[in-house]
Amino acid sequence: MAASPWGIDNLPYGVFSRSAGETPRVGVRYGDHVLDLAGALHDEVFATGSLNAFMARGAAAWRDTRALIRNKLGTDPSAVEPHLVPLGRVTMHLPIEVGDYVDFYCSLEHASNLGRILRPGDEPLKPNWRHLPVGYHGRAGTVVASGTPIVRPCGQRGAGVFGPSAKLDIEAELGFVVGAPTELGSRAGRFADHVFGVTLVNDWSARDIQGWEYVPLGPFLGKSFATSISPWITPLEALGAARVPGRAQDPEPLEYLRRDEPWGLDLTLEVALNGEVVSRPPYREMYWTPDQMLAHMTVNGASLRTGDLFASGTVSGSEADRRGSLMELTWNGAEPVKLSDGSVRGFLEDGDTVTITATAPGPGGGVIALGEVSGTVQPAR
């Protein structure tokens, strides 16, 4: 099993149920099974319906629990076997109760592309962009589990123009889940002491609604209808072999944004539209690293809660086929993506399914897979 991308070096956490009536429970994915942790570890913290109570125990507990699970799986498989449930027999749920959801804008290429598309002739980046990781709060209550249908949103697309969005898009992102909180008025400490793990995020976006509403207070209804996350939260410990130094930054960031440890991550995302891969965004090319996002988000004394989610913003690489949104891949619809059935897409059509997956280097030359995030577009109501 060691060579599997879902083997003992991965072990992401999720929340599952085996039947409609059952209170969802915490498990780790192991191959094609879910290990029921409440049963295997005799700990009721895993029978509470979300990861939050476990995450709130803090980083030392996260390490100990992972070591315990690895030990049991490695040395005493017969003892855990009764607690392994085939994936095909479970329903996966939203793994966390989301506190606040913050979305950043950390890809130099994404921010530059959007600037070129939306403000042609102007400097693509705003003056603050290289000085701080730009971010904003999204709607926590509409963060949904992978598989949740995405109803095409209606809204204003201009002065007096109302209707279903005609520019429904995706944003392929990496999300970071806060486990250990901070007090109001203080700053976060070390990244790994607060952040429990990562998840894939699809920040569905209605470009026409967003374009009309967003000045001067930022995106609102163009984003708030749904944000999908994968059912599996990959613990930071599983990403040790993926850690790389962050990309060079110019100008050098202020002291509070200094990188003390390498938290660049060599993850490759894969975006599939109706089963066809349309992009492979490279996370390692991101300009701002997640430790910098965390430091920035709390430098004003804003507190963190267990379950807070912050996301990278669209992951777009320097190559044209490695961009993380249709807006960029099709240059605002002008250069549609061609699918093998002969159809083309500028933006999403009703019935389209988008699935984002990712892999990272694992220990000893292996590969770690992240849980997929998927959603299908339903017609506007």
Add this chain to the structure above:
Amino acid sequence: MAASPWGIDNLPYGVFSRSAGETPRVGVRYGDHVLDLAGALHDEVFATGSLNAFMARGAAAWRDTRALIRNKLGTDPSAVEPHLVPLGRVTMHLPIEVGDYVDFYCSLEHASNLGRILRPGDEPLKPNWRHLPVGYHGRAGTVVASGTPIVRPCGQRGAGVFGPSAKLDIEAELGFVVGAPTELGSRAGRFADHVFGVTLVNDWSARDIQGWEYVPLGPFLGKSFATSISPWITPLEALGAARVPGRAQDPEPLEYLRRDEPWGLDLTLEVALNGEVVSRPPYREMYWTPDQMLAHMTVNGASLRTGDLFASGTVSGSEADRRGSLMELTWNGAEPVKLSDGSVRGFLEDGDTVTITATAPGPGGGVIALGEVSGTVQPAR
């Protein structure tokens, strides 16, 4: 007691405790007392530490409960007397578990003033402003109870400039608390079927941090360090005599923003700085009414949760002494407010206390008071 602004026609809900060890409980304010509802009504929903469980029961339960309380207070005072606790003996807490927090920008005068200050020479209002209530998500996790100290935030105030905010400001607002939720993909129905009541909000703002960070995704750290709300949630039913038609709108809003019922509110706020009144913002002059905010916020199918809070944005009147922020009252510090001790304020100094109160017309020529929201500035850490 009927003539008191805290009499039987008011009865706002809050969460209190009588000793440090006690689980906070729900009560209504009646004169200078709190009526302990778990005791008086024999209902454990009021012993759950917040208003959320009660609010989730829906509008019919809100009406029935209020009628029951009024009946008990009016007809059988001796039976409720054992459950009346003097205000001086209780500690008040954050009354709700906040789901999502959305801040709107509904005052024509406030938006125009900020446009004139920040973009002199340009058209003060952005093209979308008269077509939709502009809003954005704030940080729910840093919504705090009145009385919580406000630590002056640090942050970037320009390229390479870091330090404590030198332009710490207030925003006097009215907040609306969602009681009854909606499903993802559907729109909210009647305003009074979803909104439980109102609270006063001080949306503390660091103007220098905000000014540098806010393009293109909106305010973030300039706001997220703290938002204070009053401990008392005034139920909509107590505001019947305050309801007025909304201000005339040009152009006529789209169908989904049409006002079916009068939800303008004739509330007068009062902003006191170290005990001296510096402004009396008139809520009835607001351009966008709260029913329009609710309709807009959910027109894209975004769901509501019990405990969601949405606020009006700064309440500023057309007269210069009725503006709801120091930014406007002092015209970005150029025309400082003079206090009776001879000192002046462009923005807030450490140790300053800001208290916002409000009154509204009650039935029969009476007056309804809203709970005050107060906070004192502490030095940066």
